Amino acid sequence: MRTLWFRRAGSAAMISWTLAVVCSFAAAAETPSVDKPNLVVIFTDDLGYGDLGCYGSPTIRTPNLDRMAAEGLRFTDFYSAAEVCTPSRAALLTGRYPIRSGMCGNRRVLFPNSEGGLPPSEITIAEALKPLGYASAHIGKWHLGIHPGARPLDQGFDRSFGLPYSNDMDGRADLPRGASGSADPPRDGWNVPLLRDGEVVERPADQTTLTRRYTEEAVGLIRQWKDRPFFLYFAHTFPHVPLFASAEFKGKSPAGIYGDTVEEIDWSVGQVLDALRREGIAERTLVFFTSDNGPWLVMGDQGGSAGPFREGKGSTWEGGMRVPGIAWMPGRIRPGVTSELANAMDLFPTALRLAGGALPDSVAIDGVDLSPLLFEGKSLPQRPFFYYRGDQLFAARLGQWKAHFRTQPGYGPPKAEEHEPPMLFHLGRDPSEKRDVAAAHPEVIVQIRQAVAEHQSGVVPGKPQLK
Ligand code: MG
Secondary structure (H helix, E strand, O other): HHHHHHHOOOHHHHHHHHHHHHHHOOOOHHHHOOOOEEEEEEEOOOOOOOOOOHHHHOOOOOOHHHHHHHEEEEEEEEEOOOHHHHHHHHHHHHOOOOOHHOOOOOOOOOOOOOOOOOOOOOOOHHHHHHHHEEEEEEEEOOOOOOOOOOHHHHHHHOEEEOOOOOOOEEEOOOOOOOOHOOOOOOOOOOOOEEEEEEEEOOOOOOHHHHHHHHHHHHHHHHHHHOOOOOEEEEEEEOOOOOOOOOOOOOOOOOOHHHHHHHHHHHHHHHHHHHHHHHHHOOHHHHHHHHHHHHOOHHHHHOOOOOOOOOOOOOOOOOOHEEEOOEEEEEOOOEEEEEOOOOEHHHHHHHHHHHHOOOOOOOOOOOOOOHHHHHOOOOOOOOOOOEEEOOOEEEEEOOOOOEEEEEEEOOOOOOOOOOEEEEEEEEOOOOOOOOOOHHHHHHHHHHHHHHHHHHHOOOOEEEEOOOO
């Protein structure tokens, strides 16, 4: 597939890609399957590519994630579906670029005074799995809307425990400027509520204990649901600023409070995997760990690291969207490292394949089923990946090539810089996007333009929700 893509005309390649996806679903019976395996998605907030031991962090200690990666499949080329929080979450849960659901735009994310939210017409993983007999729980940050129709229990989840939006929203009126990015933020600085099944149980939420309480909730549900198929969407509040860690972790990491919160999340991952082992369901539970976007670099010491990649959260440079991705299912997933190109939207079709369901035919799905890669070590169909900022397509990747049609730092300058011809980088030889080689490879730009045109001709933008 890899070579074919480059030799064929764009449309033929797209047809072959579509056929490959269709055929891979038609061949469902050939994939060895465990009856209705569980799915646990552990989703961090603003964790960078370079913030875990198994991704090269020299200072943040993540023994549980390192072990998860050693026992599972670690992706080098895994992407969040957007450069910031709300669109990224909408895309993960629906398998669709956020442009299709309208969950993206100039305001970038939902705020407490936003009127929009994930439209009821969107089908989440929880909704797709429900008729197949799955119970679903959301734990942690939601950030997909607070109004009827958009809330967790309205979007297919049977249980929900966590924050309705980011932990830096709803700040106290007298909060000093920059408090959220402080190394020692005030505990009562933000009036963000903690909700259980839509009801406020604590306000302001005590953020120092959130990771521990989320983890207890997850472990409790695993125990309770061990005899039935379930989907657990565990979306951590941290390491999004303001950073809080429990007493056991605060002040312990060489990387400061940012490292403390990541090390506590690592502890949490260990607790979840231990619970799955203890209940005897590890072999029939796919756990996927990833992040919603890159590190929030403008937060300085309170922001993470994108490792070798350029820029961070908010941008469509690699640092904004290339994130850790680790799949774990002992005895089912071959341990290793893969450089296959994959992204968060792939979890939707992967979940449906695991559960033995079909993709909904009423909506366009942008992800592909990862199970041939996870369980059989096969290559995925070659396909382009599109980097959106808000509702604008800024860049596209095809194989190792990435073209930027527009660039803009994640935060700061209000206007994007247009590039005609686009900037072109070879991510294999130049992962840090330092050497623009557009002039030497006009034929690659033609291919990428074709892929973009194909994609855009099939996109019907959803009603904007982030006004
Ligand atoms: Mg985020």
